[in-house]
């Protein structure tokens with residue numbers, strides 16, 4: 093069977109309108125317009141709820157510790173600003189003793205300050221990892237449950253590059269969220285505390301000036317900021333395309349090499365890379381102008397505003413407010429004492445006043461600079477915030493689509509005619525029995541309900557009986573198995589089959605799958621080594637199984653059961669299929685469903701394998717075009733019959749009629765070969781004649797003639 097692939101022609105028509113038209117989704121399709129701020133917050137909240145499910149979650153502990161260190165750092169900044177002001181004052185007043193004491197305080201603060209800074213960085217990374225772990229676990233649960241990964245790849249095209257989304261985009265989202273918490277949380281805290289501190293010396297006028305400055309800057313930046321979120325989402329998508337182009341190359345390396353397809357593949361790789369780089373370069377170009385403007389606004393104009401405001405207490409001492417009653421009383425006392433002091437001490441008074449002004453100015457300047465830095469970081473994080481919005485959109489979209497798919501809600505292509513079946517009106521009934529597989533008036537229909545491949549299939553395969561399915565290419569043979577396994581929707585009729593369990597029913601696909609792991613893991617898949625030991629199975633048993641499938645030479649050739657290799661590159665096509673059959677003999681299911689599972693195995697070995705499988709008590713359902721397999725199955729289901737090509741017939745192999753049919757078909761085949769023989773004989777004698785005409789052609793020609801005769 094060909095590998096199951098989504099019908100891209102049909103899906104190409106899906107768009108936002110298509111999705112909405114079918115009414116399957118609450119979500120817009122990925123091409124939808126840019127979400128509003130409200131919707132973005134809802135989406136972020138939705139994802140964060142998955143990351144932080146409860147107050148007792150470990151993420152909350154990390155978050156609390158992170159917050160504690162952020163507060164501590166802000167407090168330490170205020171303390172450092174005060175010490176700095178005092179140091180400069182002592183310097184101006186030439187008070188060496190006090191200066192040295194201040195220096196001692198300054199150094200004593202350094203130790204907790206450096207520890208605090210490293211803890212903030214450490215906890216920020218821990219927070220990102222904790223968010224990523226929670227989100228990845230949730231996505232793995234969704235993606236690997238209810239065959240959602242299969243549906244996402246084969247039955248719906250809303251998720252483009254699930255691997256990129258799960259491995260990279262989730263990581264980017266979590267890193268951006270953790271960064272945002274410290275890049276916004278910390279400066280916000282700084283602003284509140286520094287403003288409070290400053291309010292005490294720069295007064296109400298200064299505070300008004302500062303607030304006005306923030307509002308004007310934020311308004312200008314908001315107006316000129318390019319849509320970084322949209323750009324980040326597009327960049328992530330293009331990164332995914334580039335990555336998947338490389339994964340395709342790795343998966344299909346041998347086929348491409350045989351076809352000498354390097355040039356074409358290189359051009360595909362280059363094209364996807366160029367698209368990505370073009371986009372990244374355009375972002376960089378946009379950023380030059382934006383960064384220039386942002387720097388000018390935040391670094392330089394803010395510093396100028398800061399200096400003006402910090403100088404308020406110097407030039408307008410009465411405008412400054414916010415002194416405590418005790419400070420006011422001390423100042424009044426000092427002024428009264430100054431008035432009563434004799435003239436000779438006036439210089440000292442002036443020096444002390446200058447010192448006080450310097451201390452106030454330096455402390456305020458330091459706080460102002462920290463404030464400018466905090467405000468700047470908030471403004472800069474506007475860009476990060478919009479990038480986070482881009483990742484949020486991609487991750488949220490993936491989560492919602494995975495949820496839809498786990499409930500079998502696909503987005504189907506827009507179609508002009510009403511399909512015979514719809515997802516909403518599925519009426520298929522599934523029953524479980526270990527004794528038989530039965531289809532009762534079950535149509536085999538493509539996933540969107542638009543094409544009936546097999547009309548109302550009705551067939552019974554009791555345990556101990558065997559069925560072979562045959563029919564033209566594309567008739568729907570594999571699709572019968574897809575519906576039986578529950579991969580495709582079951583629209584109508586009743587299917588009875590064993591409940592999914594390896595000892596009841598096992599499917600062997602045409603294209604063998606080899607897992608990551610040891611040689612042993614290939615035979616026991618999907619069991620793990622732990623499962624195997626728990627089931628009391630041994631390596632000796634595996635060796636016996638390899639004998640049945642004629643692979644007993646493999647363990648010694650490959651370096652034992654524990655050897656780990658890229659097995660798909662190690663085994664030949666026939667060996668891969670025989671490894672799959674070894675799995676069958678390991679699990680010994682009651683029903684074995686084989687989809688052209690021996691097509692690469694020679695017919696003599698195939699015959700022995702079928703005999704062994706029947707001896708092991710398995711009931712076989714085989715899809716094959718090989719008449720040599722007829723004799724192992726008492727029943728034959730032919731599909732693709734009739735003018736509509738969706739009719740079917742069941743025949744009993746070995747009955748008088750089927751014998752006549754198969755003898756007649758064999759006679760027809762032999763007659764065809766005989767006709768061909770006459771033509772070949774005529775051609776042979778013509779060549780012989782040509783060769784004898786040229787008798788002098790030498791011994792080389794004579795040899796050729798002898799070979800041909």
Ligand SMILES: Nc1ncnc2c1ncn2[C@@H]1O[C@H](COP(=O)(O)OP(=O)(O)OP(=O)(O)O)[C@@H](O)[C@H]1O
Nearest residue numbers: 093094097098099538564565566567568569570571
């Ligand atoms: N995801 C899909 N969506 C829509 N149609 C599909 C999908 N997958 C397969 N089909 C179509 O369903 C039809 C039946 O496919 P199926 O693989 O069952 O054929 P088959 O009888 O096994 O063919 P072959 O003998 O070539 O392996 C084909 O026309 C195929 O193009």
